[in-house]
Amino acid sequence: WLESAGPSALELEVLGWFKEWVGYPESAAGLLMSGGSAANLTGMVTARTERLGASWDDGVLYVSRQTHSSVERAARILGFRSDRIRTIAVDDGFRMRPAGLRRAIVEDRARGLRPFLVVANGGATSTGAVDPLAELAEVCEGEGAWLHVDAAYGGFAILADRGRAALAGLGRADSITLDPHKWLFQPFEAGCLLVRRGRELVDAFHIMPDYLQDTEVERGALPDDAEVNFADRGPQLTRSFRALKIWLTVRFWGLDRIRESVARGIALAERAEDRIRRSPTLELLSPAALGIVCFHGPDGEAADAERIRRLSESGVGMISSTRVGGRYALRLCILNHRSRWEDVETVISHLERPV
CATH class of the missing domain: 3.40.640.10 (Type I PLP-dependent aspartate aminotransferase-like (Major domain))
Structure with missing residues (x-):
C-alpha cells in the first residue's frame, strides 16, 4: 500500500x-x-x-x-x-x-x-x-x-x-x-x-x-x-x-452490455447444439453448457483432428479438441463478445465437410 x-x-x-x-x-x-x-x-x-x-x-x-x-x-x-x-x-x-x-x-x-x-x-x-x-x-x-x-x-x-x-x-x-x-x-x-x-x-x-x-x-x-x-x-x-x-x-x-454478451454466448451454444443434433454427419457428445458444446464426426479421431486443422488453416474459425467419456471430441466454445450466429453456422458447416 x-x-x-x-x-x-x-x-x-x-x-x-x-x-x-x-x-x-x-x-x-x-x-x-x-x-x-x-x-x-x-x-x-x-x-x-x-x-x-x-x-x-x-x-x-x-x-x-x-x-x-x-x-x-x-x-x-x-x-x-x-x-x-x-x-x-x-x-x-x-x-x-x-x-x-x-x-x-x-x-x-x-x-x-x-x-x-x-x-x-x-x-x-x-x-x-x-x-x-x-x-x-x-x-x-x-x-x-x-x-x-x-x-x-x-x-x-x-x-x-x-x-x-x-x-x-x-x-x-x-x-x-x-x-x-x-x-x-x-x-x-x-x-x-x-x-x-x-x-x-x-x-x-x-x-x-x-x-x-x-x-x-x-x-x-x-x-x-x-x-x-x-x-x-x-x-x-x-x-x-x-x-x-x-x-x-x-x-x-457497462454491466448491461456484458450481461447481453454472456447471455448471447450461452444462447448461441444452445442453438449450435440444436443444429448439431439435426446434422446428417455430426453427433452430439455433450449438451450445450455455458457456451460449450462437444460433438464428433462419423469417421473417427484422425478425421476429426484433420477437420480441426483444416478449419484453422482456412481462416474461417478455430475450435479445439478434448475427450468426452473417453471419446475424441470437437469442442466448440463461444466466448467472444463479437460472435454471431452466422459465424457459428459457418464453422459447423465447414466441419460437416467430408475429410
Missing part, C-alpha cells in the same frame, strides 16, 4: 464488484492473479492451512474427471501424493455426484484420514458442466470440508439470468476462482481468487520480514476497509496492475 495505494484501491473496488456478483459478504477478501492456475493454487493453500494446519500427510482432497489439470498440479506443488486425491464419479451431465462424494469422505475418515478439500467445477473446461454447487456445499458443511469452486471458465456467467441459475449455490463456497480474461472479455493476464472468510486468506499468507516492516498496515474490522498489502493474500510480493483494464471495461462498456 505504501508504494501503490492508487492501484491497490482500484483493485479493492474491482474485488468489491466481484464479491457482490457471486454473493459473498463484505468480510470476504481476494486478489487479482495471473489466471485460474495461480488462483486455484492459492485457494488450495488457504484450504490446507485452515483445515489441516502444519501437518497434512493424512489430508485428502476430492475432484472429478472434469476437474482442471491445474488442480492436480497444485496438489503436487503442495506435497500431496496421488493416493491422497480422490476422483468422484460424475452423472450423465458430467456433474459430480454428491452422494458419491459423501460416501468417499466417510470412508476416508473411517480409515483415519482427514478429508479437507473438495474442488468443484463452476463451468468445466471440456464441457462447461457445472457441479451441483448447493448440494456439494451441504455435504462439505456437514463433513467439515473446504469447498473450492473452480469457476475460472464459467464464473462470470452469473451476470446473466441463465448463468445465475446454473451457478446456484456459488456464494456458499469457501473460495472461488474466477478468470476475467474469459467471460469478462479481458486480455491476459487476469485471474482472481475470492475467499468467503477473508481473514483466512490473510492468515495463510501474511509474513512480515524486517526489511518490509515500514510497509506494515493495521488490520481493519473487515479485510477491505483499511489499507491493504496484497502480498499478505498470495505468493507474490511484486505484482502487476491488473485491475485497471477490468475497471475501465465495466465503467465504459
Whole structure:
C-alpha cells in the first residue's frame, strides 16, 4: 500500500464488484492473479492451512474427471501424493455426484484420514458442466470440508439470468476462482481468487520480514476497509496492475452490455447444439453448457483432428479438441463478445465437410 495505494484501491473496488456478483459478504477478501492456475493454487493453500494446519500427510482432497489439470498440479506443488486425491464419479451431465462424494469422505475418515478439500467445477473446461454447487456445499458443511469452486471458465456467467441459475449455490463456497480474461472479455493476464472468510486468506499468507516492516498496515474490522498489502493474500510480493483494464471495461462498456454478451454466448451454444443434433454427419457428445458444446464426426479421431486443422488453416474459425467419456471430441466454445450466429453456422458447416 505504501508504494501503490492508487492501484491497490482500484483493485479493492474491482474485488468489491466481484464479491457482490457471486454473493459473498463484505468480510470476504481476494486478489487479482495471473489466471485460474495461480488462483486455484492459492485457494488450495488457504484450504490446507485452515483445515489441516502444519501437518497434512493424512489430508485428502476430492475432484472429478472434469476437474482442471491445474488442480492436480497444485496438489503436487503442495506435497500431496496421488493416493491422497480422490476422483468422484460424475452423472450423465458430467456433474459430480454428491452422494458419491459423501460416501468417499466417510470412508476416508473411517480409515483415519482427514478429508479437507473438495474442488468443484463452476463451468468445466471440456464441457462447461457445472457441479451441483448447493448440494456439494451441504455435504462439505456437514463433513467439515473446504469447498473450492473452480469457476475460472464459467464464473462470470452469473451476470446473466441463465448463468445465475446454473451457478446456484456459488456464494456458499469457501473460495472461488474466477478468470476475467474469459467471460469478462479481458486480455491476459487476469485471474482472481475470492475467499468467503477473508481473514483466512490473510492468515495463510501474511509474513512480515524486517526489511518490509515500514510497509506494515493495521488490520481493519473487515479485510477491505483499511489499507491493504496484497502480498499478505498470495505468493507474490511484486505484482502487476491488473485491475485497471477490468475497471475501465465495466465503467465504459457497462454491466448491461456484458450481461447481453454472456447471455448471447450461452444462447448461441444452445442453438449450435440444436443444429448439431439435426446434422446428417455430426453427433452430439455433450449438451450445450455455458457456451460449450462437444460433438464428433462419423469417421473417427484422425478425421476429426484433420477437420480441426483444416478449419484453422482456412481462416474461417478455430475450435479445439478434448475427450468426452473417453471419446475424441470437437469442442466448440463461444466466448467472444463479437460472435454471431452466422459465424457459428459457418464453422459447423465447414466441419460437416467430408475429410
